[in-house]
Amino acid sequence: DAGVIQSPRHEVTEMGQEVTLRCKPISGHDYLFWYRQTMMRGLELLIYFNNNVPIDDSGMPEDRFSAKMPNASFSTLKIQPSEPRDSAVYFCASSFNGDYNEQFFGPGTRLTVL
């Protein structure tokens, strides 16, 4: 398996623009997580899905952020409109429920909002 795949790896955009981050989890994994990493706040869980259903979105910072998982092999995290304070590295991770839950992380998307 290729592991968790994220695209794009880097994104530079201007304030006010819509940003869409994409994730393909490992085949067979039934949990998917979105994290944000910054120097100030460290690693923050934004939202996670189980069998494509959002379970906990309490970490989503505000209504400008939304996430979807239309099927077991694809998820998106959308920011609309983007702001400079959204600049961070966004990670997607997946795990398999029956394997004591270690998560497998993608390489991340480095987002810069100018």
Added chain:
Amino acid sequence: AQSVAQPEDQVNVAEGNPLTVKCTYSVSGNPYLFWYVQYPNRGLQFLLKYITGDNLVKGSYGFEAEFNKSQTSFHLKKPSALVSDSALYFCAVRDSDGQNFVFGPGTRLSVLP
């Protein structure tokens, strides 16, 4: 609610010396504990975990961790550090429903040649 503390922002150790990266936790039930490593510009990589059984857990790249229930600690150790071990290390604890991790703030390990 569960929480994880990594009391040291930075650990420096000379190559060949033993290393320890500290982690303490707070969780209501039985703890499930994990260590991850992050190299520059990479995602986190799983190192090892404690679920049950032996308090000493062995993982990837020669790392091990010791679970101590009375001290609520799960320190990461390696007998002989390598320069290539230099990275950011995260301790994590799983909460009661089993799917949400809480990560510690991370400890930057620098192994000096």
